[in-house]
Amino acid sequence: MTVPLDLQQLMRKHFPRLAKSRALSGDMHRAAWCITHCRTREMGGHVNxxxxxxxxxxxxxxxxxxxCPKCAWLAREKWLDGWxxxxxxxxxxxxxxxxxxSLNPIWRFNKRAFADVFFQAASQSLMQLLGSVDYMGARPGILAALHTWNQKLDVHVHLHVLVTAGGLTENGTWIVAKKKCLLPRKVLMTxxxxxxxxxxKEAFRNGKIKLPPGWTINQLYALLYRLSEAWNVKVFDxxxxxxxxVTYLARYLRxxxxxxxxxxxxxxxRVVFRYRLSELEGGDGKRQGVTSLPTDTFLMRWLEHVPPRRYQCVRGFGLYSGNQHSDLVQAHQALGSGYDGSVQEAKTWQELCDAAGMDEACRCPACGSLLVSHHSFQPGRSPPSSAFVTRNLGQIA
Structure with missing residues (x-):
C-alpha cells in the first residue's frame, strides 16, 4: 500500500531509526530536527x-x-525583492x-573549504579575463550560487553564475563585452x-583541506595531474x-x-519522486520522469547536501560584491538607473503574499483586510484561546 507524503512526514517516520544506524554530522541532525518540527507546537507560534x-x-x-521546503518560498521572495x-x-x-x-570524495570531507576554493576559482577567472582589454577591460557584476546535487540527488557539485554582459571601467564609464559569447569557452575552462x-593545492598546504580516509598526498597530486580535460564550463547566450x-538562482538559496x-x-x-530527464535520457530541460530509491538511500542522499551552518551558498563578486567598494551605485549612475544604494525597508510577509496574489494566506476572508500577527507564544506552549484573543483585539488594531 502506498500513501502520499512530504519530506516532513518522511523525516518523522524514518529519521530516528536512521540516526541510530548511521554516523551523521551535527548539521544533518539539526536539519532533520527542524524539518520534523516545522510549523508545529515545538516551534511556538503566533496569532494572525x-x-x-x-x-x-x-x-x-x-x-x-x-x-526546509515549507520555509523556502518566503525567504526566496525576500531575497529576490532585494536583488x-x-x-x-x-x-x-x-x-x-x-x-x-572524481573530486567528490574531497568535497564530502571538506564542504566548507572546498566550496571556498570553488567560488574563488570561478570568480577570479572571470574577473581576470573580463578585466583584460582583450575581452572587456572593465569590472563586471558576478552573482554565483553553489549547487551540489542533480535531479536524482546524486552528488553533482557545480556553480551557477550570473555575469553582466558589460562592466565599469576605472574612469567610471560603462562598456559592453567585446564578444557576444562573453568569453571563449575553451579559454575560460583552461x-x-x-x-x-x-x-x-594551496588550501591543502595551509591545512584547510583534509584528505579523505585512505588517501595520500601523492594520490591527490596524481589525480589533479590527470584531470586535464574532464572540466565542464557552459556559457549561455x-x-x-x-x-x-536571479529567480533561477533563488531556487538554490532555500x-x-x-x-x-x-x-x-x-x-x-522506497520513495517515489519525479525528476527532470537529463540530455542522455532524451531530456530537453522540461521533460520529467519518475524514479524511486530505497527510503534510507533517499534520506542519506538528501542529508548529504545539507550545507554547513551559516554557510553562504550564494555570493556576489565585482560590482555585485557585498562590500562598500563594489561601485554598484556608480555603475547604475553610468547606466542612467535610479538606484542610489539606500537600504529599503524589507517588505512584510503580508505584503509579499499580497503582491504574489496569495489572498487566502494574508487577507481576511470576510472583509479582505491584511492580517496582523500578534500574541506570540513560546515553543511547547499552547496558543491563546479565542476568547483571550477577542478580549485583547484592541491591542492589534
Missing part, C-alpha cells in the same frame, strides 16, 4: 487576525532552515562551472581549471535582463535538494 475582528488564525512558526532592485539594467550571461566527479587546481536568472511537489509516494520501503 483581521484588524476588525472578523477572523483569527493560530499559526505555528516555521523552522526557517534553509533546506531585483540592485540588478544592473543590462543583459546578463548565465554560466555553469562543474567540478569533475583558466578556471588552472585556478582551481592551484587554489586546492545573454538574457536581456538578469531578473529571470528549499534544499528536493521540493515536496516532486515527492509522489512511499511504499514497499
Amino acid at each position: 487576525s483581521c484588524p476588525h475582528g472578523h477572523f483569527h488564525q493560530v499559526a505555528y512558526n516555521s523552522c526557517s532552515h534553509r533546506c 531585483k532592485a540592485r540588478l544592473l539594467p543590462v543583459p546578463h550571461h548565465h554560466l555553469i562551472f562543474t567540478i569533475p566527479h 583558466k578556471f581549471r588552472g585556478k582551481f587546481k592551484a587554489l586546492l 545573454a538574457y536581456e535582463g538578469g531578473a529571470s536568472v 528549499g534544499g535538494p528536493i521540493g515536496n511537489s516532486r515527492l509522489l509516494q512511499e511504499g514497499d520501503g
Whole structure:
C-alpha cells in the first residue's frame, strides 16, 4: 500500500531509526530536527487576525532552515525583492562551472573549504579575463550560487553564475563585452581549471583541506595531474535582463535538494519522486520522469547536501560584491538607473503574499483586510484561546 507524503512526514517516520544506524554530522541532525518540527507546537507560534475582528488564525512558526521546503518560498521572495532592485539594467550571461566527479570524495570531507576554493576559482577567472582589454577591460557584476546535487540527488557539485554582459571601467564609464559569447569557452575552462587546481593545492598546504580516509598526498597530486580535460564550463547566450536568472538562482538559496511537489509516494520501503530527464535520457530541460530509491538511500542522499551552518551558498563578486567598494551605485549612475544604494525597508510577509496574489494566506476572508500577527507564544506552549484573543483585539488594531 502506498500513501502520499512530504519530506516532513518522511523525516518523522524514518529519521530516528536512521540516526541510530548511521554516523551523521551535527548539521544533518539539526536539519532533520527542524524539518520534523516545522510549523508545529515545538516551534511556538503566533496569532494572525483581521484588524476588525472578523477572523483569527493560530499559526505555528516555521523552522526557517534553509533546506526546509515549507520555509523556502518566503525567504526566496525576500531575497529576490532585494536583488531585483540592485540588478544592473543590462543583459546578463548565465554560466555553469562543474567540478569533475572524481573530486567528490574531497568535497564530502571538506564542504566548507572546498566550496571556498570553488567560488574563488570561478570568480577570479572571470574577473581576470573580463578585466583584460582583450575581452572587456572593465569590472563586471558576478552573482554565483553553489549547487551540489542533480535531479536524482546524486552528488553533482557545480556553480551557477550570473555575469553582466558589460562592466565599469576605472574612469567610471560603462562598456559592453567585446564578444557576444562573453568569453571563449575553451579559454575560460583552461583558466578556471588552472585556478582551481592551484587554489586546492594551496588550501591543502595551509591545512584547510583534509584528505579523505585512505588517501595520500601523492594520490591527490596524481589525480589533479590527470584531470586535464574532464572540466565542464557552459556559457549561455545573454538574457536581456538578469531578473529571470536571479529567480533561477533563488531556487538554490532555500528549499534544499528536493521540493515536496516532486515527492509522489512511499511504499514497499522506497520513495517515489519525479525528476527532470537529463540530455542522455532524451531530456530537453522540461521533460520529467519518475524514479524511486530505497527510503534510507533517499534520506542519506538528501542529508548529504545539507550545507554547513551559516554557510553562504550564494555570493556576489565585482560590482555585485557585498562590500562598500563594489561601485554598484556608480555603475547604475553610468547606466542612467535610479538606484542610489539606500537600504529599503524589507517588505512584510503580508505584503509579499499580497503582491504574489496569495489572498487566502494574508487577507481576511470576510472583509479582505491584511492580517496582523500578534500574541506570540513560546515553543511547547499552547496558543491563546479565542476568547483571550477577542478580549485583547484592541491591542492589534
